[in-house]
Amino acid sequence: MLHTAVLDTQLTDFVATVGVFVFYLAVWGLVFAGTGLFVGVFIPFITGDSLLFASGLVTAANPQLDIWILAVGVGLAAFIGDQVGFVLGRHLGRPYLDKKSGPRMQRIIARTERFYNSYGWWAVVVARFIPWARVFVPWIAGIGKMNYYKFLTSNLVGALAWGVGLSLTGYFAASIPGVKAAAYIIAAFFITASLVFGFRTWLLDRRERTARKAS
Structure with a gap:
């Protein structure tokens, strides 16, 4: 939670400097850019879980901020960001990713494809809580021609659980002492789930590489 505490302080100073409206726009813009513009590849912690949790903490401490405006806006930004990634993936296809990505990104994309193929509909939801999957799963779903209405x-569901859910969790962790412990437990659950899914995907990757070498 160390980077969350640091981000909390930075966001508090940011609100005091630029005002409430710009704060909302900055948080929403970062959430959208994290998936819609690939920014999450380079700065996952500034566009991911820590941003949402810290934004909720800051909102609870500042009477000028409204948690529902923040949370609903975050949910919409997250939803639109993934929709943009899905549409671009469907229209530009895998060759675009191949041209734009180096060896490291190609490994991450290949891992994301296996993750998506393993979990399907749920991959889009769970990917919200995994930094590398959050960026690429919408593209992979678009490239794979996933049914538009299923996506x-x-x-x-993912935008509500991740965007709205984590923003509210941060807010309640600071504003209601009685649920503070529970809020941190919820945040820890999401982080732990991310690690578990990430480890499982890494383990499957390792087994596949070992099988290819053996054959």
């Missing part, structure tokens, strides 16, 4: 529903 729409999974994107909506």
Whole structure:
């Protein structure tokens, strides 16, 4: 939680400097850019879970900020960001990713494809909580011609659970002492789930590489 505490301080100073409206726009813009513009590849912690949790903490401490405006806006930004990634993936296809990505990104994309193929609809939801998957799963779903309405529903569920959910968790962790411990437990659960899914995907990758070498 160390980087969350640092981000919390930075966001508090940011609100005091630029004002409430710019704060909302900055948080929403970072959430959208994290998936819609690939920014999450380079700065996952500034566009991911820590941003949402810290934004909720800051909102609870500042009476000028409204948690529902923040949370609903984050949910919409997350939803639109994934929709953009899905549409671009469907229209530009895998060759675009191949041309734009180096060896490291290609390994991450290959890992994301295996993750998507393993979990399907749920991959779009769970990917919200995994930095590398959050960026590429919408593209991979678009490239794989996932049914548009299935993606729409999974994107909506993911945006609500991750965008709205983590923002509210941060807010309640600071604003209601009685649920503070529970809020941190929820945040820890999401982070732990991310690690578990990430480890499982890494383990499957390792087994596949070993099988290829053996053959």
